[in-house]
Amino acid sequence: MSLQPVFIGGQWRTSRYLSTFQANNPRTGEKLPDLFPVSTWEELAEALDYAQQVIPLLTALPPEARAEFLENMASKIEAKQEIITATAALETGLPQSPRFLEIELPRTTDQLRQTAAAVREGSWCLATIDTHRNIRSKYGPLGGVVIVIGPNNFPLAFNAVSGGDFAAALAAGNPVLAKAHPLHPKTSQLLAQAMAEALAESQLPPATVQFIYHFQPEDGSKAIAHPATAAVAFTGSRATGLAIKEAAEKAGKLAYLEMSSINPVFLLPGALQERASKIAEEFTASCLLGSGQFCTNPGLVVLSEGAGSKDFIQRAIDLFNNSSPGYLLSREIGLNLEKKIQALLQRGSQLLCGGHSLPEPGYRFAPTLLQVKAQAFHEQPTAFQQEMFGPASLLVVCPKAEDMLMIAASLEGNLTASLYAHTQGKDESLYQQLEPILRLKVGRLLNDKMPTGVAVSPAMMHGGPFPATGHPGFSSVGVPATILRFAARHGYDNVPQHRLPPELMDKNPTGRLWRFIDGAWTQASVNEK
Amino acid sequence: MSLQPVFIGGQWRTSRYLSTFQANNPRTGEKLPDLFPVSTWEELAEALDYAQQVIPLLTALPPEARAEFLENMASKIEAKQEIITATAALETGLPQSPRFLEIELPRTTDQLRQTAAAVREGSWCLATIDTHRNIRSKYGPLGGVVIVIGPNNFPLAFNAVSGGDFAAALAAGNPVLAKAHPLHPKTSQLLAQAMAEALAESQLPPATVQFIYHFQPEDGSKAIAHPATAAVAFTGSRATGLAIKEAAEKAGKLAYLEMSSINPVFLLPGALQERASKIAEEFTASCLLGSGQFCTNPGLVVLSEGAGSKDFIQRAIDLFNNSSPGYLLSREIGLNLEKKIQALLQRGSQLLCGGHSLPEPGYRFAPTLLQVKAQAFHEQPTAFQQEMFGPASLLVVCPKAEDMLMIAASLEGNLTASLYAHTQGKDESLYQQLEPILRLKVGRLLNDKMPTGVAVSPAMMHGGPFPATGHPGFSSVGVPATILRFAARHGYDNVPQHRLPPELMDKNPTGRLWRFIDGAWTQASVNEK
CATH class of the missing domain: 3.40.309.10 (Aldehyde Dehydrogenase; Chain A, domain 2)
Structure with a gap:
């Protein structure tokens, strides 16, 4: 049994691990062969340092670089779909077909492609222009790492390294540190491989997305509170969610949590x-x-x-x-x-x-x-x-x-x-x-409809009042709304044209971008109104 | 010296007070004559109970009721502008003219009217429609009270009972419990009188807005954590802001805080x-x-x-x-x-x-x-x-x-x-x-511009990363963005036309409402696209 590598600083490498764990086969109760590391605090800190260094580089790249990466990653996942879905079935006990092959994997790649399309199209950033006062604003990256912690129940569509939170956090222009769920580490590794291959072929800096399997709760809390971190996204149990919420909010970080629901x-x-x-x-x-x-x-x-x-x-x-x-x-x-x-x-x-x-x-x-x-x-x-x-x-x-x-x-x-x-x-x-x-x-x-089945639609609302989630104003499914969770509102006051980001210049950069100009939504340029 | 009344349950009444305080005249250091109550916990709890009872009534009323109230309140403030600005000058030491009479009071009434216009127009709610799947969503009230705690430095434009947070919280359809700043209680009372007069002439339930002068910090924290409360808005010092943030977030409540900034x-x-x-x-x-x-x-x-x-x-x-x-x-x-x-x-x-x-x-x-x-x-x-x-x-x-x-x-x-x-x-x-x-x-x-002067524009961003505020995605100045802070995203899945809120029905309710339908912003009705 060889210890499986982590993906840090743009490379698969031997983990600086604290301990190891194995996944189980839920159909037999037997341990699965691969050995996975629980990362040390030092490893997390190193990943956060890498991610912090990435921020200026990532921010300077055009959105197209993120869109291409997300699309390429979807293709890479499809190229590995047999092994990914077979592994997911092995680690979860859920059927490879139809659950993974026909439903969850296509949902995952569709979500990545929808997110890529939203990044390319750009309207998610809610560009708002007051031409009379030359005040402008739009949403942009948070200026910190987003730590994504995936749940046990959707090893593909909500996986920390391929799911909706991952895609949304990256879409907004943030580096991501993804922590897999320990019940499906091999599936996560395969998805991370698809991610890493797409990353290597992209213009994005190598540490834009990093991937680990597990950490101790106290190290997770330290990582969330780290100066390099801007936000955490978590899907899982209420007890863990509340602990993450406390760690994040005490340090002034954003926490997006999907914790529990009985769906009456x-x-x-x-x-x-x-x-x-x-x-x-x-x-x-x-x-x-x-x-x-x-x-x-x-x-x-x-x-x-x-x-x-x-x-x-x-x-x-x-x-x-x-x-x-x-x-x-x-x-x-x-x-x-x-x-x-x-x-x-x-x-x-x-x-x-x-x-x-x-x-x-x-x-x-x-x-x-x-x-x-x-x-x-x-x-x-x-x-x-x-x-x-x-x-x-x-x-x-x-x-x-x-x-x-x-x-x-x-x-x-x-x-x-x-x-x-x-x-x-x-x-x-x-x-x-x-x-x-x-x-x-x-x-x-x-x-007249049961609650399961959450379509990836711009109109979808997958969220709700506490304690279902941590903030009732956001959805964790449905592009482009999901992206706004991981974005800051950037205002520009009296900034001349040549220094504005393209989305806020007078000229509509693509002719397709929807912008709120002087109180009306339009795809026109400022001087064309 | 008579003890000044609080406005609870739609009535000016004698406070169930814990202690009393007086404002000072900063130009002389002398105490001003009126005596104001520090509310007891029982008084706060009673106000929260009243506010909770208001929620279904308020939610059932058309937005027009809130718009009319906000506009009427602006007029009431103008009718009292001499006494309001003279009192503000007396309590703050800042000049009545131009500061209050020509600048801050017009800003306050303009802000109320802009908010009223946004409520009437309705586009703030970001109505989003997926016609193919019949999934729809929009922003609506939080389902709880918003506690607004005003700062010391803008007795009119940021006052808890007349300022931007007040207007935004009400605009979204929430009842408000307003706590004045103890440095300008009389100014706050005069603004609350304008509010109460407009409320009495409106269709809104009498306890839609309630007003007190002061509470002890521990009672404030209890009120924030109360089941009736959905959110708190605070502008003030970092130390107090952090205490409010902790009290709110521990109880799963939203906290919008403007805490400190050195504005380099x-x-x-x-x-x-x-x-x-x-x-x-x-x-x-x-x-x-x-x-x-x-x-x-x-x-x-x-x-x-x-x-x-x-x-x-x-x-x-x-x-x-x-x-x-x-x-x-x-x-x-x-x-x-x-x-x-x-x-x-x-x-x-x-x-x-x-x-x-x-x-x-x-x-x-x-x-x-x-x-x-x-x-x-x-x-x-x-x-x-x-x-x-x-x-x-x-x-x-x-x-x-x-x-x-x-x-x-x-x-x-x-x-x-x-x-x-x-x-x-x-x-x-x-x-x-x-x-x-x-x-x-x-x-x-x-x-090439100094930071003072925050225009009330839709494109304004008055907020920023922690510790300047608690969430970098929101602005506390500039309608309609400010309203979203106090709103929940409400999804509708497979709901037939007659049960949808007007903003989400196929037919555009006003012909002017901007909605995001199948990926494009439009003022058309669904069948007209």
Whole structure:
């Protein structure tokens, strides 16, 4: 077993490591052969120094250099798609096809290409010009490194070295220090190889993107607080997210965090009367997708009591019991899920199906449904809003419409809320009462649709109020909005034409750039208005 | 002496107070007659409860209701302009005319009207539509109260109950709890009266804006962390700003802070050769404006050594010595300034003029210039970057261009940096070396212009990297960008037309709203594209 190299200062090299780790195969529980380093603080500090030196060089290059790199990287990933998706399947237990080959890898390369197109087109920078006063502003790089920490559940599309945060941070013109998730180090390494090959062929300085596998939490906090660092992007658990938030904010750094969400689904009485069974099918497919390991997993279903709710519950139980349990990413996920379920049972909820890990080999969990009375939920609303990461959901049956409103009002910040209503308008009045409450609690509000499936669209909102994320004004999916998270607003006051960045000169640099000039969006040059 | 009332729950009422305080007249040092309450925690909690109840009502009203209120409030302020400006002069020691009557009051009402226009026009919400997938998003209210804490130095334009933060927070649709600055409570009360009169004539719920004079720091922190609170906006000292930041972020609340800035001014050799005396005049006017009590006060001047620098310094000393010292807002400001100056002297800087408070009655300070060698600055860059709030500035004479570059590189985050260069291009090479360094350190970069004077323009950037503010992506001056600080991004996925907010329906609600539809900014409706 040879120790795998890190990518620092533009080179693959032997790590100055503290300790080593191996990934597991979730289908067998066996260790996978490669040995990966946990970087020392010295290694992190060295990477941060390299990144800091890159900043002036990177800032001086035209956006085209970043766009070309991102596009080339997408091609490099495609050239390696067999080995990347096979490795991702091996490290995660999720199926190579369709999950990785047909869905997540194309999503990843599409996201890189969309980001490249946004960088080339340039309108993301919201160039704003006041011609009368010669005051101008646009978004530009932060002037520091962005540390990207990837999650366990999307080894490609959210990977620290290939995912949305990575692409957005680079798009804004910042160097990136990417930390893989330790559950899929080999997949991350392969993506980092695609990145490194594209980097070598680009005009970008060699240390523009650096890559490590792991660090100790205290070293991570030190890196975040380091003078070279401007921001951190993290997707993962609430406990880790809060620790990162504290480390970052104490040092005056920006922290973009996607931490936890139970994604409540409200099933209104008319919808249940009309199509309980169909909704149960949609719910099951959404809840068990990727073994339930999605940040948009529907973890709480609030149903109006009646014949429809009985049908929904019975149909969901049947579907859950008859589904073929997928694999969890790690043993710990199953253990945590069991603890969460035990806590819910102790607080008076009832187990409808599942509730336990399945016999090894492999990490599997019986698809799980719990039910709790609305009254019990009202009494302990926080206790019943604990994210259950995995194939599990809690159903709350509400005797009265008032119960649904109370539950909505007691919710924490979430990424999403879904409302299922009668197609011919029977639920409209209740919808109109529920919607204003839910609207202020979540980032994305869905109608007649489960929350999984987050399209990479400029209009997408993947974010939400605390504790779902750290700032409700930003989305972590959907170009170009994602880029703004990693950008500073740069104002120019009385600066003559030849010293302005091209996006702010009188002449529209491409003729296609959208700019806000004297109160109107336009693609015209200043003198052409 | 009667205790002045607070405005809570839509009514002027007797405060449930903890203690009382009086303002001083800075021109005499004497206490002013009115007695003002320091609110108890119970009073704050009650106000927060009122504000929370307002949220659904406020959210349900059309934007027009907020626009009308803001405009009416501007008129009410104008109707009281004599008493407001006279009181502001009395409480601050700054001249009623021109400072308040001709400059700050018109700026305040203009800002309210610009914000009203932005609310009515609606483009601030960045409506984004993906017609193919029926995914839509826009910015909307945060779902919680915004606590606005005003500064000491702009009793009108930045007042918590009439200034930019107040207007922006309300514009986004949030209720506001405004805390006046204790140095100008009566001015704040008069502005709050204008606000309350406009509120009574509006469709807005009575507790949409509430107003208190003061609270204890620990109660302020509790209010910020309260479940009803979504965000806090603060303008003031770094120490207080950092305490507010910690209290807010620990509780997952947004904190927008404008904390400190020394606003470095770089005088390049050609500029000094060409017009040293003229620049010294501009510098003096800017540095002594409002007795130097501006967040954009030029507190650090970095000059290229030579005949020009000698002329500049001598001329500046003459102008400083011959200026008529204005009044400081409080005795403490003078005491703090003396301490800061002592610290700089101990570290090896040299006093060129001033350096001490003037004899009472009244709080005045001799206009002060200090000088330090570039080498000494390099050795202790942090020590020489302490904000001196008041009529004082530190000059650093640089024997070599390299010294200017080193000083630029060692700067903390600032609101502004100014570069003065030769008008015929002699400094261009040095400019091109300095600019990229300064660009990433500041919000607004000026050419041949002093930093004071922050136009209320959509293109204005009044903000900057930490520790100047808490987030470099936002501006606290300039509509509509300021509004986005107090807004959440609201996504709609598969929501039918009749349930969408007007801004996101296919039909452009006004025909004037700018929206980003399928990748292009347009005022057309969806079916008209």
